[in-house]
Amino acid sequence: MPELPEVQTVVTQLAGRLPGATIARVLLGRRDIVHSGHRLLTREAVGAKIASVGRVGKRIVIQLSGGAEIVVHLGMSGRLTVEPIDDALAPHTHLRVRFVGRMDELRFRDPRRFGGVWCRGRGDDANGNGLSVLGPDALAIRVPVLRQVLSRRRQIKAVLMDQRMISGLGNIYCDEALHKAAIHPLTPADSLTPKQINRLACSIRSTLQAAIRAGGSSLRDYRDANGEPGWFQVSHRVYGREGEACRSCGSAIVRSQIAGRSTHYCPACQKEPVTT
C-alpha cells in the first residue's frame, strides 16, 4: 500500500524518465478513474511536453508545458509505471500515456480503484483537482505549522490522518510517528505540550525520511526474498506488531480501532490521556 515514502520513490523514478517527453496519445480504459478534466487529459494534453514530476502529500503531480497538470492519487492499490508499449498490460490498467518517438509508455493501474486522476489547465480553479484541500506536507512539517494544525480538540490520530490538516501521513507512519514521539493516539490534539509538539514534528519527518531512504533500495530494483520492495521491510516500531515486544520497553504492542483505523501503540510508552 503506497504511503508517502513509496509515492516519493515513484516520483523520483518518474522524474528521471518523463520530463522532456511529448504526449502523443492518452488511452483511457475506464472513464471513471478520471475525476476531473477528462477532455483536457485525453485531447488537449496531446502535444504538451512533460515539464516536471513532483509530489504533494500522497499525490503525484505531473506538470505539463503550458501550465496544465495531471494529478494522480494511488489510493490503496495504485501503481504508476513506465513500461515498454509491447509489454503485456497488467489487469486493471486504466490509463496509458504514450510519447512521441518513444517505445515506452506511462501506465496507471489500480485494481481497487481507490485512487484516481485529476487534470486541470492553467488558470483552472484549484477545486476538484485533488490538491485544493490538502494541508501542509508531512515530510516538511515544522513546529509552528504543526502547532497551528493541532489547535483543535480532536484525537491526535484523527488529525494526523486527515489530509486537509496535514498531508502525506497514512495509517502506518501515523502510528510509527506517534510511538516515536511517545504520544497516545487518543490524546486530544490541543492538549499536547510544547515539548510533545516538538517531538512529534521531529518524529514525523524522521520516520518518513528513514522510510524514503529505505525505499531508495527499491529504486535499484531491490527485492527481498519475498519480493517485497525495500521500504516495506524497514523494521516498524508498532505497525503490524500486535502482541510483540515494544522495541523501547518490551511491553506488548496493542492494536485497537481508533479514528476508524486499525491502530498500533505501546500502552507503556504512550500513556493514555486522562479521560474527562
Place this chain on the structure above:
DNA sequence: AGTAAACTCCGGAAGC
C-alpha cells in the same frame, strides 16, 4: 460548530 462514527467504493488476501 465541531467532532465522531458509520457507510461507501473495490478486489486481494486470509481464513474456514
Place this chain on the structure above:
DNA sequence: TGCTTCCGGAGTTTAC
C-alpha cells in the same frame, strides 16, 4: 476447491 470475511484512503452522510 470455493466460500466468507476482513481490510483500507478518503469522500459522504448521519448522529451526537
